[in-house]
Amino acid sequence: MTWLITGGAGFIGAHVVRAMLDVGEQVVVYDDLSTGDPNRVPEGVPFVKGSTLDRDALDGTLVEFGIDGVVHLAAKKQVAESVARPLHYYRENVHGLQNLLEAVTAAGTRRFLFSSSAAVYGLPDVDLVSEDTPCVPINPYGETKLVGEWMVRAAGAAHGMATASLRYFNVAGAAGPQLADTGVFNLIPMVFEKLTEGRAPVIFGDDYATSDGTCVRDFIHVEDLASAHVTVARALGERGDGTDLTVNIGLGEGVSVREMISLIGEVTGYGPAAEPTVSARRPGDPARVVASADRMREELGWTARYDVREMVASAWEGWCLHHPEARR
Ligand SMILES: NC(=O)c1ccc[n+]([C@@H]2O[C@H](COP(=O)([O-])OP(=O)(O)OC[C@H]3O[C@@H](n4cnc5c(N)ncnc54)[C@H](O)[C@@H]3O)[C@@H](O)[C@H]2O)c1
Numbered sequence: 001m002t003w004l005i006t007g008g009a010g011f012i013g014a015h016v017v018r019a020m021l022d023v024g025e026q027v028v029v030y031d032d033l034s035t036g037d038p039n040r041v042p043e044g045v046p047f048v049k050g051s052t053l054d055r056d057a058l059d060g061t062l063v064e065f066g067i068d069g070v071v072h073l074a075a076k077k078q079v080a081e082s083v084a085r086p087l088h089y090y091r092e093n094v095h096g097l098q099n100l101l102e103a104v105t106a107a108g109t110r111r112f113l114f115s116s117s118a119a120v121y122g123l124p125d126v127d128l129v130s131e132d133t134p135c136v137p138i139n140p141y142g143e144t145k146l147v148g149e150w151m152v153r154a155a156g157a158a159h160g161m162a163t164a165s166l167r168y169f170n171v172a173g174a175a176g177p178q179l180a181d182t183g184v185f186n187l188i189p190m191v192f193e194k195l196t197e198g199r200a201p202v203i204f205g206d207d208y209a210t211s212d213g214t215c216v217r218d219f220i221h222v223e224d225l226a227s228a229h230v231t232v233a234r235a236l237g238e239r240g241d242g243t244d245l246t247v248n249i250g251l252g253e254g255v256s257v258r259e260m261i262s263l264i265g266e267v268t269g270y271g272p273a274a275e276p277t278v279s280a281r282r283p284g285d286p287a288r289v290v291a292s293a294d295r296m297r298e299e300l301g302w303t304a305r306y307d308v309r310e311m312v313a314s315a316w317e318g319w320c321l322h323h324p325e326a327r328r
Contacts, residue, residue: 001026001069002026002066003027003233004028005027005073006031006073007036007072007075008027008030009040010040010073011174011181011182013036014041015175017041017045019226019229020071022230027045029047030061031047032052035076046065051096053099058099058100063107067104069112069233070113072113072115074096076089077117083139090140090144094144097114105158110162111162112152112161112164113232114163116165116166118169118291120142120145120149121142121167122136123284124288128252129289129290131246131292138284149165156243156244160241162240162241163243163244163245164245164247167291168220169219170250172220172311173222173223176314177317177320180321188219189319196325200275202278203257204257204279204281204282204285205282208281209287210287212259215256215257215285216288216290217289218254219250220311221305224306231302232300248295250291250293251304251307252292253308260308263309
């Protein structure tokens with residue numbers, strides 16, 4: 001099959017492209033390079049520079065390459081920016097998706113995988129978040145992902161297209177330093193940045209109702225996330241037209257912020273220099289968000305290979321490539 005990978009020049013997309021190639025699929029990357037890097041696209045893979053807002057370019061690409069399925073990763077992903085610029089997020093993430101769905105349903109594309117997020121759950125008050133936990137997003141980014149899931153499901157049902165929404169938890173690590181995430185938008189790179197600057201990492205609130213008082217999150221290695229796309233794509237193929245799947249992609253293991261900072265201190269060699277300071281809670285941070293990974297494991301037979309230490313180690317290699325002064 002030939003897959004269109006939107007956002008394939010991005011951090012996660014680059015790993016999905018490689019995972020699909022590894023199992024013998026053909027791929028075409030479609031990306032506007034707003035946050036992506038063309039050097040992440042492997043040699044020999046066709047690359048189209050275009051936006052999901054450009055319907056003509058989408059139509060042309062689907063026909064030119066005879067696209068059978070789409071993995072749609074292209075989106076804006078920063079929660080704080082989505083609060084400041086909500087309409088930009090609705091335009092890119094929702095209108096862009098609408099364009100793409102109109103194009104693929106007109107072209108008769110049979111499979112569609114959508115990058116969703118644990119942000120759809122908002123502030124879940126459960127030990128393990130299952131796919132049936134109510135979705136109550138608390139910021140425009142999470143809203144665009146939930147609306148996106150609805151659009152994908154409705155379009156699939158109406159046009160007999162097999163669809164899936166993959167709700168990623170906290171994505172970390174890299175398949176190699178050159179494929180690492182270069183943004184500083186979540187805990188691991190934020191701690192790397194502080195250590196590189198010779199400053200203490202910060203914990204936002206240590207009075208949550210968790211084992212050590214700090215927030216608990218579920219991290220997943222980006223290579224495992226990429227392999228989950230292959231598993232889901234296969235499942236759609238086996239189950240056929242009209243299938244719709246919603247799956248959490250996480251390890252199903254909680255790691256507290258304090259535990260993560262301590263592990264980063266060990267892995268990077270910063271040790272006691274990584275001793276954090278504690279400041280006030282940030283509004284909108286849930287105490288605990290940990291996936292139930294049962295559906296992926298039990299119904300689709302997927303298992304993650306990498307643990308949290310491997311995520312930190314590979315993310316650190318990538319960080320050091322871009323910040324050589326960081327290495328001790
Ligand atoms: N990184 C995470 O922890 C995480 C967690 C949950 C969900 N997600 C989702 O995964 C997807 C990929 O995230 P990422 O971390 O790789 O981000 P990224 O910014 O590295 O990748 C996004 C890619 O999409 C491209 N893009 C953005 N808007 C576009 C548009 N309108 N048209 C064409 N291309 C466009 C960018 O240039 C970039 O290459 C996103 O949909 C994001 O919301 C990411």
